[in-house]
Amino acid sequence: MKSCWIVTKNDKNLFQWRDVPVPEPGPGEIAMRVHAAGLNRGELLVGGAIHGGPEKLGGIEAAGEIIAVGDGVTDLKIGAKVFGRVSGGFAEYCCAPEHQIMPLPQHLSFVQAAAIPISYLTAYEMLYPPYGSLKKGEWLLVTGASAGVGVACIQLAKILGAKAIGTSGSAQKLQKLKAIGLDIGITTRSPDFAGKVKEATDGRGADLAVNLVGGTVFAECLRSLARKGRMAVVGYVDGSLKAEID
Numbered sequence: 001m002k003s004c005w006i007v008t009k010n011d012k013n014l015f016q017w018r019d020v021p022v023p024e025p026g027p028g029e030i031a032m033r034v035h036a037a038g039l040n041r042g043e044l045l046v047g048g049a050i051h052g053g054p055e056k057l058g059g060i061e062a063a064g065e066i067i068a069v070g071d072g073v074t075d076l077k078i079g080a081k082v083f084g085r086v087s088g089g090f091a092e093y094c095c096a097p098e099h100q101i102m103p104l105p106q107h108l109s110f111v112q113a114a115a116i117p118i119s120y121l122t123a124y125e126m127l128y129p130p131y132g133s134l135k136k137g138e139w140l141l142v143t144g145a146s147a148g149v150g151v152a153c154i155q156l157a158k159i160l161g162a163k164a165i166g167t168s169g170s171a172q173k174l175q176k177l178k179a180i181g182l183d184i185g186i187t188t189r190s191p192d193f194a195g196k197v198k199e200a201t202d203g204r205g206a207d208l209a210v211n212l213v214g215g216t217v218f219a220e221c222l223r224s225l226a227r228k229g230r231m232a233v234v235g236y237v238d239g240s241l242k243a244e245i246d
Helices: 110-114 117-127 148-160 171-178 194-200 215-224
Strands: 002-009 012-019 029-037 055-057 061-069 081-085 093-097 101-103 139-143 163-168 184-187 206-211 225-233
Touching: 029 110, 061 093, 061 110, 081 110, 081 117, 117 148, 117 206, 139 148, 139 194, 139 215, 148 163, 148 171, 148 206, 163 171, 171 184, 184 194, 194 215, 206 215, 215 225
Parallel strands: 139 163, 139 206, 163 184, 206 225
Antiparallel strands: 002 012, 002 055, 029 061, 029 093, 061 081, 081 101
16 A cells, blocks of 8 residues: 655655555554545654654544454444544554544544544543543633644633633734634743733633643743643643753
8 A cells, every 4th residue: 555654864854655565453453444634743843752763654643434443343343434543644544543533423524534633632631631620710721822732722611611821923823713712812932921821810820721832831831820720731842842940
Protein backbone atom coordinates (compact mmCIF):
# COMPACT_ATOMS: atom_id res chain seq x y z
CA MET A 1 0.00 0.00 0.00
CA LYS A 2 1.03 3.64 -0.38
CA SER A 3 2.03 5.49 2.79
CA CYS A 4 3.32 9.00 3.56
CA TRP A 5 6.23 9.32 5.98
CA ILE A 6 7.41 12.42 7.86
CA VAL A 7 11.20 12.56 7.67
CA THR A 8 13.29 15.05 9.64
CA LYS A 9 16.51 16.27 8.00
CA ASN A 10 18.56 19.36 8.83
CA ASP A 11 15.87 20.66 11.21
CA LYS A 12 13.20 20.47 8.51
CA ASN A 13 10.38 18.04 7.80
CA LEU A 14 9.93 16.31 4.46
CA PHE A 15 7.11 14.08 3.23
CA GLN A 16 8.10 10.85 1.49
CA TRP A 17 5.82 8.34 -0.23
CA ARG A 18 6.70 4.70 0.41
CA ASP A 19 5.28 1.26 -0.29
CA VAL A 20 4.72 -0.80 2.86
CA PRO A 21 2.67 -3.92 3.70
CA VAL A 22 -0.98 -3.53 4.67
CA PRO A 23 -1.05 -3.62 8.51
CA GLU A 24 -2.83 -6.39 10.37
CA PRO A 25 -4.70 -5.61 13.58
CA GLY A 26 -3.35 -7.02 16.82
CA PRO A 27 -5.44 -8.05 19.83
CA GLY A 28 -7.93 -5.31 20.70
CA GLU A 29 -7.28 -3.44 17.45
CA ILE A 30 -9.14 -2.72 14.23
CA ALA A 31 -7.77 -2.13 10.74
CA MET A 32 -9.47 0.42 8.50
CA ARG A 33 -9.34 1.58 4.91
CA VAL A 34 -8.54 5.28 5.25
CA HIS A 35 -10.88 7.70 3.50
CA ALA A 36 -9.54 10.88 5.16
CA ALA A 37 -6.84 11.82 7.67
CA GLY A 38 -6.09 14.96 9.68
CA LEU A 39 -2.79 16.84 9.61
CA ASN A 40 -1.74 18.20 13.00
CA ARG A 41 0.95 20.77 13.75
CA GLY A 42 2.29 18.64 16.59
CA GLU A 43 3.41 15.97 14.14
CA LEU A 44 5.57 18.51 12.34
CA LEU A 45 7.48 19.84 15.34
CA VAL A 46 11.18 19.26 14.65
CA GLY A 47 13.48 17.83 17.28
CA GLY A 48 13.08 15.57 20.28
CA ALA A 49 12.25 11.89 20.45
CA ILE A 50 8.78 12.67 21.75
CA HIS A 51 7.55 13.08 18.16
CA GLY A 52 8.95 9.85 16.81
CA GLY A 53 12.59 10.52 16.00
CA PRO A 54 14.05 11.07 12.52
CA GLU A 55 11.21 9.43 10.59
CA LYS A 56 7.73 8.05 11.15
CA LEU A 57 4.60 7.07 9.29
CA GLY A 58 2.41 10.16 9.69
CA GLY A 59 -1.23 10.48 10.64
CA ILE A 60 -2.67 10.32 14.15
CA GLU A 61 -6.36 10.79 13.32
CA ALA A 62 -8.42 9.35 10.49
CA ALA A 63 -11.82 8.23 9.29
CA GLY A 64 -12.63 5.22 7.17
CA GLU A 65 -14.16 1.76 6.92
CA ILE A 66 -13.19 -1.27 9.03
CA ILE A 67 -11.66 -4.10 6.98
CA ALA A 68 -10.49 -6.40 9.80
CA VAL A 69 -10.69 -6.77 13.58
CA GLY A 70 -8.24 -8.31 16.03
CA ASP A 71 -8.87 -10.81 18.80
CA GLY A 72 -11.08 -9.48 21.54
CA VAL A 73 -12.80 -6.79 19.46
CA THR A 74 -16.54 -7.18 20.01
CA ASP A 75 -18.26 -3.81 19.54
CA LEU A 76 -16.94 -2.90 16.08
CA LYS A 77 -17.66 -4.92 12.97
CA ILE A 78 -16.10 -5.26 9.52
CA GLY A 79 -17.68 -2.78 7.12
CA ALA A 80 -18.52 -0.20 9.80
CA LYS A 81 -17.74 3.44 9.03
CA VAL A 82 -15.64 4.87 11.87
CA PHE A 83 -13.23 7.60 12.97
CA GLY A 84 -10.78 8.16 15.81
CA ARG A 85 -7.18 8.39 16.95
CA VAL A 86 -4.99 6.05 14.93
CA SER A 87 -1.40 5.13 14.14
CA GLY A 88 -0.19 5.75 10.59
CA GLY A 89 -3.24 7.44 9.13
CA PHE A 90 -1.29 8.86 6.17
CA ALA A 91 -1.70 5.58 4.32
CA GLU A 92 -4.28 3.57 2.44
CA TYR A 93 -4.85 1.43 5.54
CA CYS A 94 -4.08 1.84 9.23
CA CYS A 95 -4.71 0.23 12.63
CA ALA A 96 -6.02 1.59 15.91
CA PRO A 97 -7.03 0.35 19.37
CA GLU A 98 -10.74 -0.37 19.57
CA HIS A 99 -11.19 2.04 22.49
CA GLN A 100 -9.94 4.94 20.34
CA ILE A 101 -12.46 4.36 17.55
CA MET A 102 -16.04 5.66 17.29
CA PRO A 103 -18.90 5.01 14.85
CA LEU A 104 -19.21 7.68 12.17
CA PRO A 105 -22.36 9.81 12.67
CA GLN A 106 -24.54 9.95 9.57
CA HIS A 107 -24.41 13.75 9.39
CA LEU A 108 -20.60 13.84 9.16
CA SER A 109 -18.50 13.20 6.06
CA PHE A 110 -15.23 11.26 6.29
CA VAL A 111 -13.31 14.54 5.90
CA GLN A 112 -15.23 16.26 8.69
CA ALA A 113 -14.87 13.29 11.03
CA ALA A 114 -11.12 13.00 10.42
CA ALA A 115 -10.61 16.54 11.75
CA ILE A 116 -12.29 15.82 15.11
CA PRO A 117 -10.43 13.22 17.21
CA ILE A 118 -7.15 14.90 18.16
CA SER A 119 -8.57 18.34 18.95
CA TYR A 120 -11.84 17.37 20.57
CA LEU A 121 -10.81 14.24 22.44
CA THR A 122 -7.78 16.08 23.80
CA ALA A 123 -9.99 18.98 24.89
CA TYR A 124 -12.49 16.58 26.46
CA GLU A 125 -9.72 14.91 28.45
CA MET A 126 -8.45 18.29 29.67
CA LEU A 127 -11.83 19.72 30.71
CA TYR A 128 -13.86 16.79 32.00
CA PRO A 129 -13.34 14.51 35.03
CA PRO A 130 -11.16 13.03 36.28
CA TYR A 131 -8.71 15.72 35.15
CA GLY A 132 -9.77 19.34 34.57
CA SER A 133 -13.28 18.87 36.01
CA LEU A 134 -14.43 22.26 34.71
CA LYS A 135 -17.81 23.23 36.16
CA LYS A 136 -20.64 25.57 35.29
CA GLY A 137 -19.80 29.15 36.24
CA GLU A 138 -16.03 28.55 36.45
CA TRP A 139 -13.40 30.38 34.43
CA LEU A 140 -11.26 28.63 31.81
CA LEU A 141 -7.99 30.10 30.51
CA VAL A 142 -6.59 28.82 27.20
CA THR A 143 -3.18 30.00 26.00
CA GLY A 144 -2.74 29.80 22.24
CA ALA A 145 -6.51 29.67 22.00
CA SER A 146 -6.74 29.71 18.20
CA ALA A 147 -5.18 26.24 17.92
CA GLY A 148 -7.46 23.30 17.18
CA VAL A 149 -7.51 22.14 20.79
CA GLY A 150 -8.09 25.73 21.89
CA VAL A 151 -11.16 26.06 19.68
CA ALA A 152 -12.47 22.74 21.02
CA CYS A 153 -11.84 23.82 24.63
CA ILE A 154 -13.81 27.03 24.15
CA GLN A 155 -16.75 25.22 22.58
CA LEU A 156 -16.83 22.53 25.28
CA ALA A 157 -16.54 25.18 28.00
CA LYS A 158 -19.68 26.85 26.70
CA ILE A 159 -21.52 23.51 26.69
CA LEU A 160 -20.53 23.14 30.35
CA GLY A 161 -21.71 26.66 31.16
CA ALA A 162 -18.20 27.90 31.97
CA LYS A 163 -16.62 31.22 30.92
CA ALA A 164 -13.56 31.30 28.67
CA ILE A 165 -10.50 33.54 28.44
CA GLY A 166 -8.08 33.03 25.56
CA THR A 167 -4.69 34.39 24.58
CA SER A 168 -3.38 34.77 21.04
CA GLY A 169 -0.92 36.94 19.18
CA SER A 170 -3.65 37.74 16.66
CA ALA A 171 -6.48 40.10 17.61
CA GLN A 172 -8.29 39.01 14.45
CA LYS A 173 -8.27 35.36 15.55
CA LEU A 174 -9.52 36.31 19.00
CA GLN A 175 -12.39 38.19 17.42
CA LYS A 176 -13.37 35.08 15.46
CA LEU A 177 -13.16 33.00 18.63
CA LYS A 178 -15.68 35.30 20.30
CA ALA A 179 -18.20 34.19 17.69
CA ILE A 180 -17.98 30.63 19.08
CA GLY A 181 -18.11 31.57 22.75
CA LEU A 182 -14.86 33.19 23.88
CA ASP A 183 -15.72 35.69 26.62
CA ILE A 184 -12.39 37.52 27.04
CA GLY A 185 -9.57 37.76 24.49
CA ILE A 186 -6.04 38.83 25.47
CA THR A 187 -3.78 39.75 22.57
CA THR A 188 -0.27 38.63 23.51
CA ARG A 189 2.47 36.13 22.73
CA SER A 190 4.32 36.89 25.97
CA PRO A 191 3.99 35.67 29.57
CA ASP A 192 2.28 38.88 30.67
CA PHE A 193 -1.39 37.97 30.94
CA ALA A 194 -1.91 36.98 34.59
CA GLY A 195 -2.90 40.48 35.63
CA LYS A 196 -5.50 40.72 32.88
CA VAL A 197 -6.90 37.31 33.83
CA LYS A 198 -7.27 38.39 37.46
CA GLU A 199 -8.87 41.66 36.35
CA ALA A 200 -11.36 39.87 34.07
CA THR A 201 -12.36 37.51 36.87
CA ASP A 202 -12.70 40.21 39.57
CA GLY A 203 -9.50 39.07 41.24
CA ARG A 204 -10.45 35.40 41.36
CA GLY A 205 -8.26 33.97 38.61
CA ALA A 206 -8.88 31.03 36.31
CA ASP A 207 -10.23 27.80 37.78
CA LEU A 208 -8.63 25.80 34.97
CA ALA A 209 -5.80 26.75 32.62
CA VAL A 210 -5.04 24.79 29.44
CA ASN A 211 -1.48 25.55 28.35
CA LEU A 212 -1.14 24.97 24.61
CA VAL A 213 2.03 27.08 24.27
CA GLY A 214 4.67 25.43 26.46
CA GLY A 215 7.28 26.20 29.08
CA THR A 216 7.58 29.92 28.35
CA VAL A 217 4.09 30.59 29.77
CA PHE A 218 3.96 27.82 32.40
CA ALA A 219 4.75 30.11 35.33
CA GLU A 220 2.37 32.79 34.07
CA CYS A 221 -0.41 30.20 33.87
CA LEU A 222 0.24 29.33 37.51
CA ARG A 223 0.08 33.02 38.43
CA SER A 224 -3.27 33.24 36.60
CA LEU A 225 -4.95 30.50 38.64
CA ALA A 226 -7.58 30.90 41.31
CA ARG A 227 -7.19 29.24 44.69
CA LYS A 228 -7.28 25.46 44.12
CA GLY A 229 -7.06 26.10 40.38
CA ARG A 230 -5.91 23.36 37.99
CA MET A 231 -3.64 23.40 34.95
CA ALA A 232 -3.42 21.05 31.97
CA VAL A 233 -0.33 21.11 29.74
CA VAL A 234 -1.07 19.98 26.19
CA GLY A 235 1.50 21.41 23.78
CA TYR A 236 4.85 23.12 23.48
CA VAL A 237 4.78 25.03 20.22
CA ASP A 238 7.33 27.38 21.78
CA GLY A 239 9.81 24.47 21.85
CA SER A 240 10.34 24.85 25.59
CA LEU A 241 10.01 21.71 27.71
CA LYS A 242 11.04 23.38 30.96
CA ALA A 243 9.97 26.37 33.02
CA GLU A 244 11.44 28.59 35.70
CA ILE A 245 9.08 29.22 38.60
CA ASP A 246 9.49 32.45 40.57
